[in-house]
Amino acid sequence: MRSFPYVPVEMTETRIGRRNLIKLGGLGAVASLLGSCEKKPEIKKSxxxxxxxxxxxxxxxxxxxxxxxxxxxxxxxxxxxxxxxxxxxxxxxxxxxxxxxxxxxxxxxxxxxxxxxxxxxxxxxxxxxxxxxxxxxxxxxxxxxxxxxxxxxxxxxxxxxxxxxxxxxxxxxxxxxxxxxxxxxxxxxxxxxxxxxxxxxxxxxxxxxxxxxxxxxxxxxxxxxxxxxxxxxxxxxxxxxxxxxxxxxxxxxxxxxxxxxxxxxxxxxxxxxxxxxxxxxxxxxxxxxxxxxxxxxxxxxxxxxxxxxxxxxxxxxxxxxxxxxxxxxxxxxxxxxxGLNGTGKNYTKSNEAFKSITRMTASYENILQTWGKSKTNTAEALAALIEEKLGFKLSPEESAVLYTSVNKGEIIEWSDQLDNPNGLLGQIAGNHTGIGWTGVCxxxxxxxxxxxxxxxxxxxxxxxxxxxxxxxxxxxx
Ligand SMILES: [Zn+2]
Incomplete structure (x- = not known):
């Protein structure tokens, strides 16, 4: 079985690079639902x-x-x-x-x-x-x-x-x-x-x-x-x-x-x-x-x-x-x-991109475990597995960079947090689904x-x- 650098489930230490500091900070779209802070009323004993x-x-x-x-x-x-x-x-x-x-x-x-x-x-x-x-x-x-x-x-x-x-x-x-x-x-x-x-x-x-x-x-x-x-x-x-x-x-x-x-x-x-x-x-x-x-x-x-x-x-x-x-x-x-990022001209491809998540039928954990047991170790085989389980076709560039990360653990991403197979796969999937992540922590x-x-x-x-x-x-x- 080939090994690959694994992102621990619980990372209590973070290595946050400059790019992530820029990306961090938004409270998310639903904050507006909350309105202003409510005053806590008297609690009835009943x-x-x-x-x-x-x-x-x-x-x-x-x-x-x-x-x-x-x-x-x-x-x-x-x-x-x-x-x-x-x-x-x-x-x-x-x-x-x-x-x-x-x-x-x-x-x-x-x-x-x-x-x-x-x-x-x-x-x-x-x-x-x-x-x-x-x-x-x-x-x-x-x-x-x-x-x-x-x-x-x-x-x-x-x-x-x-x-x-x-x-x-x-x-x-x-x-x-x-x-x-x-x-x-x-x-x-x-x-x-x-x-x-x-x-x-x-x-x-x-x-x-x-x-x-x-x-x-x-x-x-x-x-x-x-x-x-x-x-x-x-x-x-x-x-x-x-x-x-x-x-x-x-x-x-x-x-x-x-x-x-x-x-x-x-x-x-x-x-x-x-x-x-x-x-x-x-x-x-x-x-x-x-x-x-x-x-x-x-x-x-x-x-x-x-x-x-x-x-x-x-x-x-x-x-x-x-x-x-x-x-x-x-x-x-x-x-x-x-979160879902706007995709396409005037963001008109956002819904279609988001809907493509329904074609995904396995977790990344499952996919990377399956890949670890695979007998065919080529970028094409990895791309075929991704297409089967996640429902999108990798571009040749995406395929090459993911294969390098999964198999060789080489540094190919400036964000310390995202420079691992999960972080890269998340970003590549984001090219197809519109979903972005600030890190893995x-x-x-x-x-x-x-x-x-x-x-x-x-x-x-x-x-x-x-x-x-x-x-x-x-x-x-
Ligand atoms: Zn956690």
Missing amino acids: DKVKGVVFMVSDGMSQGVLTMAENFSHIVHGKGTRWWELINDPKSTRGLMETSSADSYVTDSAAASSAWGGGMKINNNSVNVRPDGSESTPIHRHLKKLGHRTGLVTTTTITHATPAGFAAVTKNRGDEHLIAPQYLGVVDILLGGGLKFFDAKQRVDSRDWTTPYQKSGYEVLLDRDSFLKSNSQKVLGLFNNGHLPFEVDRLNNADLKSKTPTLAEMSEFALKRFLSGEDKFLLQIEGGKVDHACHANDVAGLLWDQLAFDEALAKVLEMVADRDDILVVVTSDHGNANP HTSDPVMLSAIGPQAKRFSGIVPNQEVYKHFVELLA
Whole structure:
């Protein structure tokens, strides 16, 4: 197998070149939707909250909302539920501020720890402050009060965003140390990450599925047993690592039969919490949106954003007749600030270019893995694979530059961030789709924030990310 330089999913260090500094900075087209900051009104004591559903589209820059809306009209013949929610007079709108203690640009660990632990901390840590002291994750706090807790994600269940609500570790990469920490703290755990619970794959060879089973959790490893389960305490691990990109799941019958959707997992968790007497906090994460942005992969991004939106639609449908459930929808940070650029004379080719994304049937990750196993190592073979999976023909120049980058890792792009196969493929695809990216890393922008239900006004205006914890504690006291 040939190797190629890989863009890490989480890049906490950035090398931002001059060109990117020029490109960075726009807040995106939807900022105008927000209007001026709303004044937070008095909260009525009667606004009792039984449960909070906190939904995170990880790494979702503001421009994604607009692209997803247009893409949804093309592929589903209707708009997105989030767009509709923003336009609902009963909902509140705002911006989530996203910085960490040591950077304008947060990573998911510091961002989730701000929500889940109430403090701005340094990137890479989960609920550990710069001085080494620890904060108490919100799920641990709520469990002591006898409440129910849940984490649902398309990444490993031990990844930074779920971990920030229930775990403490200095280094987010120590997922094997996070796996045991959910035991007795989180009632419903659904996502990927079997390898961090499996004795054969853990660095310390300890088995953690059995302790969960002994404590009353049903351990589920495939979609069939998941759909049949009636359990109230569940550890569902539907892949060894992260769950697949939605664009790959949709185009692979095997993945489709094995992997529950984010909407199915969200419904599973919320159904159990709504039917019980206890108060609850459920975090739901569309985690692959972030991964697709790191890879500058527009089809990966939009199909995962639509999967997140389907989960949001399901949640809102399930709580539609309730007046005691608060739903908050946001992101933890922007990522690579993608957007549709005007294409053609008077921009008249923009729609056609954007529609060509519907011809893409695989993620870049999938394509580069397929290429790594390919026996024919020529620029023509790579161009043929791109045409088959992404639906556009590379020009001879595009083909040559991509082949050189993938096979030789040569420097051929002035942006440090984009000088890798993903960055180049993203730019080349942009020649055909009109989508541009500022880099392959998180950005400092505030992100979209919507809320509906009792005390939703708490989540309007500009909300510093660490204030979310205070709201959780007060709402679910
Ligand atoms: Zn990320």
